Amino acid sequence: xxxxxxxxxxxxxxxxxxxxxxxxxxxxxxxxxWYRQDPxxxxxxxxxxxGEGTTAKGEVPDGYNVSRLKKQNFLxxxxxxxPSQTSVYFCASSYRSGSSYEQYFGPxxxxxxx
Amino acid sequence: xxxVTQLDSHVSVSEGTPVLLRCNYSSSYSPSLFWYxxxxxxxxxxxxxxxxxxxxxxxxxxxxxxxxxxxxSFHLTKPSAHMxxxxxxxxxxxxxxxxxxxxxxxxxxxxRLKVLA
Numbered sequence: 001x002x003x004x005x006x007x008x009x010x011x012x013x014x015x016x017x018x019x020x021x022x023x024x025x026x027x028x029x030x031x032x033x034w035y036r037q038d039p040x041x042x043x044x045x046x047x048x049x050x051g052e053g054t055t056a057k058g059e060v061p062d063g064y065n066v067s068r069l070k071k072q073n074f075l076x077x078x079x080x081x082x083p084s085q086t087s088v089y090f091c092a093s094s095y096r097s098g099s100s101y102e103q104y105f106g107p108x109x110x111x112x113x114x
Numbered sequence: 115x116x117x118v119t120q121l122d123s124h125v126s127v128s129e130g131t132p133v134l135l136r137c138n139y140s141s142s143y144s145p146s147l148f149w150y151x152x153x154x155x156x157x158x159x160x161x162x163x164x165x166x167x168x169x170x171x172x173x174x175x176x177x178x179x180x181x182x183x184x185x186x187s188f189h190l191t192k193p194s195a196h197m198x199x200x201x202x203x204x205x206x207x208x209x210x211x212x213x214x215x216x217x218x219x220x221x222x223x224x225x226r227l228k229v230l231a
Binding site: 004031040041042043044045048050058090092097098099100101102103104105106107108 | 123145146148150155156157158159160163165204208209210215216217218219221222223224
């Protein structure tokens with residue numbers, strides 16, 4: 001099993017450009033999440049999905065959109081990139097949502113917006 | 115409300131000496147708590163979790179953590195540090211998301227552990 005994979009690993013964008021980050025999981029997990037990691041701030045939740053065809057906002061959703069057309073994939077889109085979106089983005093998945101269910105993380109995508 | 119505080123942003127120890135990474139949480143009920151490790155340029159990997167069973171939890175790579183309700187703490191320890199333990203460690207508490215019935219992770223700000231030769 002590959003677990004959680006992310007594409008691409010690195011990307012540099014100019015302000016105003018758009019891009020899509022792809023997350024895929026092969027564990028048949030219902031829940032998927034997108035986080036961003038910034039120095040000294042831990043991870044913050046951008047959007048999440050509780051199942052195929054559903055999405056919901058997390059703590060820092062502004063400037064991002066997501067889609068979950070297939071159970072195994074969760075896409076994160078930036079329509080008009082801004083320097084404030086320079087960050088490392090992590091995708092995660094969990095079998096269900098419960099207090100004891102752990103999340104499994106991908107390797108991350110390092111995005112720089114100039 | 116629930117939150118989690120990692121008391122040290124950086125910890126340095128010598129190889130072979132004990133490791134202590136401190137985490138305090140605030141919770142209105144018995145929480146689930148996790149420790150994750152992140153090696154440089156890698157994703158997060160689960161070290162261990164507490165889910166209201168045994169208060170002393172053993173994890174991978176010789177790490178363990180003790181849930182102390184009276185102190186609202188969940189400190190991570192290891193008896194003897196290895197160079198390969200150099201990484202960033204995150205304490206995480208799981209809490210209900212509003213009235214949705216779903217849970218979310220609340221992350222601490224991380225502790226960067228450096229093991230010196």
